[in-house]
Amino acid sequence: MRKVLLATTALVALGGVSAASADVSLSASASWTYDSWSDDTAAADAASGATTNNTSATMDSDFTISGSTTADSGMSFGGSIHVDDGVDDDARMHISDDWGQISFGEHNDAAKASSAGVSAFDAAIAGGSSIPGNSTASGVATPMMAKGMATSTVIGGEAKGQIMYTSPTVNGITLRVSQADAGATSKADSSAMGVVYTTSASGADITLAYAQSATDAAGDGATMIESDASAFGVKVVYGDFTVRASSSNAERKRQNGTIMSDTDTNEYGVTYAMSDVLTLEAVTMDSELGTNGTTSGSAGVAANEGAGDTYEASQVGVKYVPATGMYISLSNRSYEYKDANGSTNDGALTRLKVGVTF
Numbered sequence: 001m002r003k004v005l006l007a008t009t010a011l012v013a014l015g016g017v018s019a020a021s022a023d024v025s026l027s028a029s030a031s032w033t034y035d036s037w038s039d040d041t042a043a044a045d046a047a048s049g050a051t052t053n054n055t056s057a058t059m060d061s062d063f064t065i066s067g068s069t070t071a072d073s074g075m076s077f078g079g080s081i082h083v084d085d086g087v088d089d090d091a092r093m094h095i096s097d098d099w100g101q102i103s104f105g106e107h108n109d110a111a112k113a114s115s116a117g118v119s120a121f122d123a124a125i126a127g128g129s130s131i132p133g134n135s136t137a138s139g140v141a142t143p144m145m146a147k148g149m150a151t152s153t154v155i156g157g158e159a160k161g162q163i164m165y166t167s168p169t170v171n172g173i174t175l176r177v178s179q180a181d182a183g184a185t186s187k188a189d190s191s192a193m194g195v196v197y198t199t200s201a202s203g204a205d206i207t208l209a210y211a212q213s214a215t216d217a218a219g220d221g222a223t224m225i226e227s228d229a230s231a232f233g234v235k236v237v238y239g240d241f242t243v244r245a246s247s248s249n250a251e252r253k254r255q256n257g258t259i260m261s262d263t264d265t266n267e268y269g270v271t272y273a274m275s276d277v278l279t280l281e282a283v284t285m286d287s288e289l290g291t292n293g294t295t296s297g298s299a300g301v302a303a304n305e306g307a308g309d310t311y312e313a314s315q316v317g318v319k320y321v322p323a324t325g326m327y328i329s330l331s332n333r334s335y336e337y338k339d340a341n342g343s344t345n346d347g348a349l350t351r352l353k354v355g356v357t358f
Helices: 002-016 040-047 110-118
Strands: 023-039 055-070 076-084 087-097 100-105 162-166 173-180 190-201 204-215 225-238 241-254 259-273 278-289 310-323 326-338 344-357
Touching: 040 344, 110 173, 110 190, 110 204, 110 225, 110 241
Parallel strands: none
Antiparallel strands: 023 055, 023 344, 055 076, 076 087, 087 100, 100 162, 162 173, 173 190, 190 204, 204 225, 225 241, 241 259, 259 278, 278 310, 310 326, 326 344
């Protein structure tokens, strides 16, 4: 309660406006997720006598308080605070006018804000394509996600010390640029940009997106890691069908020039809205770590960079909306992870999710 009162007070104080003249709102969502999976890693753990449980149930709740006002000049400004499972997750503010919008605080950077909309798995019913329970309780040599492996084509991220500019949309083109400061104890500052183009042709709504991001090394040492990434994608909405296709490349390298990982990822997906209450989907993706001169080393050790590792996943799902503001979804994902040593991890995940917004 104290956090809510403080947030409301801050929003009211923003711009020196009164509570009566500010548009303040509260939105919330909650979801319950049940996962059940099986794969080679889980089987090896069980065979070794390790205690494993290939099911999980999780609960998530989110609350957002937001407020905004418009000055006599036409300029608008406001802010918001997002509380995730009772924790102050992020706070932000924005200033908007005919020249566009400047936003401050923790939010998606320019690359993530631009690339997320064309990612099939990011928009999927069950979310990202990562392997559930990606750990090895018994220590047996079964593949795990190596560093640098991607589970979607979304690039970029979030940072508290961030500022982003979003241009007005002109002839269907929207430009975003952002910069984030890592703070006093790290030099891992990041920058990002994204361009989104929307148009219509022959009854279809088309979105094209391109994004880039770069993160400096946290320090000056020759072995400290810096990274950069780029992504491109397209989304086409035609009637009840939505088709997405995207690709990305991400590179991690030491400051002495040694490439640690070079990852190429592709995604494809189609969604069909059978009715106002029922939606079907099918998505697939593949990712490969480029060779950096060494193999993955000890399989089953996620700290290794990996080279030549591959990951493939495909998913089908259905989403049912029994009432406005409520949904029930069921999906099944199959996946295969193969490291450069030849070890594989085949598996499948079934996910049931119930969510509400209010």
